[in-house]
Amino acid sequence: MVGGAADRSGEKAEQFKKLALPHLDAVYTLARYLMRSASDADDAVQECYLRAFRHFDTFRGGPIKPWLMAILRNSCHDIYVDTTSLVYTRENIGEDTEATSANPMWREDSETPEQIVLRRHASETMRRLIDELPTEFRETIVLREINDLSYRDIATIIEVPIGTVMSRLARARVMLRDAWLATESGSECR
């Protein structure tokens, strides 16, 4: 209402910081899983926040976290384009049909759930297993399980229908669980 341009720009920065900086760890976490490198993650997050601030005027209110995540994702893409060849492995995308196909998506395991859940699991192992997922599935499971976003938000961030979010999440969990079980059953040998 009152005050010069400098005041408004400072005010805008304050408002932006107040809204966006509380999500820094969540944004950084997604960056770590997408980039799989601490220094690349740093760059992506910094780029994300600077872009977000530049476009803060276009932020229409509502939840800012999904908005930041979408920008972060683009920042990661751009950095990836600069540094490596390809993020997304198209052949790995099953999309909707594959997830509902007749192929068994899980092993018919004789282990009881209790046996599985009662085992010790190292966070490092789980991080590594997530890192090993193809990008589409990695980002979906990180957004859901670690950043705790709704299907609707995830669909907005990765720009796919909610049905695709559901099928990717289903496949991601199958892959992750199989990898996890494999690690667990092999752990006695270590």
Place this chain on the structure above:
Amino acid sequence: MNCEEVTILLHALIDGELDAGNAREVEAHVEICPNCAAQLQNFQDLRKALMSSSLRFAAPKSLLARIEGKLPAPGVTRANRRSVIRSFAFGATASALAASGLLVIVMRADDQRNILGEVVSAHLRSLQAQHLTDVLSTDQHTVKPWFNGRLDVAPPVVDLTAQGFTLLGGRLDYVDAKPVAAIVYRRRVHVINLFCAPAPGEAARSAVMESRQGFNVRHWRENGINLWAVSDIAADELEEFGEKFEAALRQ
């Protein structure tokens, strides 16, 4: 519902994304299908393993400093609490709101500067994105527990069907970048949203009516919870809703 459908939908069940009807169907199938039951258990175990693992990363302090260093210097002014009332301005989107609705918001007392704009956005989203409810139930004892673990406040959920306000369900939403509970009611064809967040330690405050661009707003605070009611129904009807809501809570 067959195994193929359940294979996908059980994930939505685990994630609390299924409406009550589909959730019941999945659960009914799981009860009679050992294979799907095993799958469900299986993925719940994976979820537990994920949740008990330390998978988040903390951003380095140096990164925060780098970002802050590149943003404009902090402004000198900060809105005080009194400006909250003055900032009851709806966004231009309000005129685009063809659907009628009522919003009751319960939220933290701070960061209220753009709340009405946020409220209208949240309300518009709920109507336009076909995402009015996460949990669809006319039973307050189903809606209230759904929020357990999703929010650090137990939202007040009361059945006002007898008073002419039908409970439709609940939804997790965001206002001012904070998660809030949205309880959804209906008055005739009017949709009613109820958002909930804590205002710990803050004194009760009696209702204040506001009106902007066709919306009526009723704000009050009770039991450490901020409540905001927004609607395009008549002010006296909104007042009636608020009074009956408060009365039912006290019972």
